Amino acid sequence: MLRRDNRQTRREERHGGPTAADPTAGGPARYQIRQRMFAIGNDFWIENDRGLKAYKVDGRALRIRNTLILEDSRGQQVARIQQRLLRVRDTMEIEDPNGQRIGLVRKALITPLRDRWTVNIRNGPDLDVRGNILDLEYTITDGRNTVAEVSKRFFRVRDTYGVQIAPGQDEVVILMIVIAIDDMAHPGR
Numbered sequence: 001m002l003r004r005d006n007r008q009t010r011r012e013e014r015h016g017g018p019t020a021a022d023p024t025a026g027g028p029a030r031y032q033i034r035q036r037m038f039a040i041g042n043d044f045w046i047e048n049d050r051g052l053k054a055y056k057v058d059g060r061a062l063r064i065r066n067t068l069i070l071e072d073s074r075g076q077q078v079a080r081i082q083q084r085l086l087r088v089r090d091t092m093e094i095e096d097p098n099g100q101r102i103g104l105v106r107k108a109l110i111t112p113l114r115d116r117w118t119v120n121i122r123n124g125p126d127l128d129v130r131g132n133i134l135d136l137e138y139t140i141t142d143g144r145n146t147v148a149e150v151s152k153r154f155f156r157v158r159d160t161y162g163v164q165i166a167p168g169q170d171e172v173v174i175l176m177i178v179i180a181i182d183d184m185a186h187p188g189r
Contacts (some may be wrong), residue, residue, distance in 0.1 A: 029165045030154060031055075031175065033182075046175060049162075055172075057179060066092075066183065070176055078172050081105075081180045092180040094173065102173055105180040115185070119177055127177070133185045136161040140177065148174045 030049035046055040055078070058069040066083035077097045090107040101122055108116040115133035119140070120126050127147060131138025140148040147169050154162025165174045 028167060029171055031163045031165070031171075032154070032160050033163065033178070034160050055175065068179060068183065070172065070179070079176050081176055081183075083184075090184045092184060094176045094180065103177065105177055105184070107184060117181055121173070129177070129181060133181060136182075140174065148178070150178055 031054060032047050032049065032051075034044060043059055044057050045053045046057065048054045053073055055073065056071045056075070058071060059067075067080060068082075069080040070078050072078050079094060079096055079102065081092045081094050083092050092105045093101055094103040094105065096102055103122060104120045106118050106120075108118060115129075115131065115138070117129035117133070118126060119129065125142040127140050127142055129138055129140050131150075136150055136152050138150050139146055140150075146166060148163060148165045150161060150163050152161045154164060163175065163178050165171050
């Protein structure tokens with residue numbers, strides 16, 4: 001563990017400190033998420049494509065409903081998702097730090113060949129999520145434009161998948177959508 005921390009520190013020094021993807025670069029932002037195995041509280045880090053810790057997902061243990069909090073690398077809460085109980089289909093609500101709804105992630109009732117999810121975004125276009133959710137190979141679109149792509153092929157590390165976010169998109173919202181879908185599609189993991 002100490003060796004990994006030392007490598008992480010050297011990497012941060014080479015790249016100018018622990019930061020998320022550089023928004024001025026103009027290209028897509030890439031993040032890697034390790035499929036979380038059973039852990040108390042379900043806490044895990046989201047790293048950028050350079051291996052730097054960008055966001056922490058804090059799974060609040062001992063809650064009646066599933067709550068996941070996204071914190072930036074400094075520990076500041078930037079968003080949270082909560083499972084909505086007593087709904088006909090799986091639903092998770094994405095909220096900002098003040099508790100205001102940012103979006104609502106829902107699994108479609110009818111899924112003939114592939115999984116399909118919808119995301120209602122406050123003050124923005126609704127998003128469609130289509131593909132093979134269980135194998136973590138899917139896209140998020142706003143109709144005709146690809147907003148983000150989720151795939152295991154981005155990283156060749158076992159039990160890790162990547163999220164590639166198109167320029168100009170709200171990275172926090174996209175990451176929270178991916179986490180909500182992962183949590184609903186793989187309960188108990």
